[in-house]
Amino acid sequence: MPTKTIAILTSGGDAPGMNAAIRAIVRSAITKGITPLGIKHGYSGLLNYDIWEMTIRTVSDIIERGGTILYTARTPKFFNEDDIQKAAENCRKSKIDGIIIIGGDGSIRGADCLAQHGIKCVCLPGTIDNDIACSERSIGFDTAINTATSMIDKIRDTAQSHERCSVVEVMGRKSGNIAVKTGIAVGATAILIPEYKFNFEKDILERINFTQKMGKKHFIIIVAEGLNIVDEIMEKITKTTGIDSRATILGHVQRGGSPTAFDRVMASEMGCYAVELLSHGISNKVVAVKNNKLFAIGISDALKAKKSFDFRLYERALEISI
Numbered sequence: 462m463p464t465k466t467i468a469i470l471t472s473g474g475d476a477p478g479m480n481a482a483i484r485a486i487v488r489s490a491i492t493k494g495i496t497p498l499g500i501k502h503g504y505s506g507l508l509n510y511d512i513w514e515m516t517i518r519t520v521s522d523i524i525e526r527g528g529t530i531l532y533t534a535r536t537p538k539f540f541n542e543d544d545i546q547k548a549a550e551n552c553r554k555s556k557i558d559g560i561i562i563i564g565g566d567g568s569i570r571g572a573d574c575l576a577q578h579g580i581k582c583v584c585l586p587g588t589i590d591n592d593i594a595c596s597e598r599s600i601g602f603d604t605a606i607n608t609a610t611s612m613i614d615k616i617r618d619t620a621q622s623h624e625r626c627s628v629v630e631v632m633g634r635k636s637g638n639i640a641v642k643t644g645i646a647v648g649a650t651a652i653l654i655p656e657y658k659f660n661f662e663k664d665i666l667e668r669i670n671f672t673q674k675m676g677k678k679h680f681i682i683i684v685a686e687g688l689n690i691v692d693e694i695m696e697k698i699t700k701t702t703g704i705d706s707r708a709t710i711l712g713h714v715q716r717g718g719s720p721t722a723f724d725r726v727m728a729s730e731m732g733c734y735a736v737e738l739l740s741h742g743i744s745n746k747v748v749a750v751k752n753n754k755l756f757a758i759g760i761s762d763a764l765k766a767k768k769s770f771d772f773r774l775y776e777r778a779l780e781i782s783i
């Protein structure tokens with residue numbers, strides 16, 4: 462049966478570049494003679510029938526906008542069997558031949574539930590955390606590390622002027638990916654991540670003392686959100702070194718803003734690829750990146766995959782932050 466209608470939904474935390482993906486999906490679908498439908502508010506929209514037809518013009522002027530024009534929601538409720546059945550039934554009633562879901566791990570799990578009820582799904586990795594195991598990159602990560610970098614550059618100005626130590630918490634849930642990349646980009650003296658069990662003496666104090674002896678007078682310490690210790694570290698540094706310290710939680714600023722060109726291009730390519738898969742009758746896949754190339758992996762394999770952490774990059778960061 463040819464694919465006549467494709468629906469799109471964004472779910473979980475929004476990520477810059479989601480709009481670029483939506484735009485690509487809508488336009489690529491229309492070019493192929495497929496009707497694109499937008500589902501609002503993530504999986505809740507599927508339950509509440511919040512579905513409308515999208516046109517070439519409904520996605521004008523959104524490629525440069527952060528967030529998602531489809532809105533998003535975290536819906537743990539969706540994993541309830543009655544809701545999944547209702548959502549699958551609503552897909553059939555709306556004559557949806559396939560759904561493209563843009564989101565993180567939880568969103569992929571939601572797609573897996575729908576797929577098990579006969580709904581054809583393709584997922585795009587969309588999260589600033591870059592913690593989706595099957596893909597080297599997720600939509601929004603590049604923008605988030607650029608935003609964090611530019612915010613911390615501002616913090617550095619004041620840390621340098623006051624000769625202070627700034628301890629900055631970055632997002633990333635249980636992953637240290639944002640912390641490590643941002644840490645390199647801002648020349649952090651120490652980077653604390655959930656993937657590595659740090660020792661305060663060795664990984665913070667010794668590094669501050671060593672760089673201080675080499676003439677350094679201000680310090681940036683990056684702390685991944687998953688550790689939840691930014692204030693504690695700031696207080697301990699002040700107490701043990703006497704260096705005046707301040708803690709900053711960057712927070713949701715990292716999730717907003719105009720996507721970088723990198724995220725726009727990758728999201729656009731992913732969107733077109735997802736439509737191509739569904740139009741060829743291929744479904745229940747996650748679009749992923751390996752060595753800068755897109756490929757499709759089965760949803761269940763994607764959920765089983767384990768993300769390896771780039772410790773080489775982490776070591777490099779520390780090697781040069783002196």
Ligand code: F6P
Nearest residue numbers: 474588589590632633634686716
């Ligand atoms: O997954 C993206 C993310 O921003 C995480 O880095 C963070 O832990 C979480 O979402 C915050 O979620 P919320 O906006 O629901 O508080």
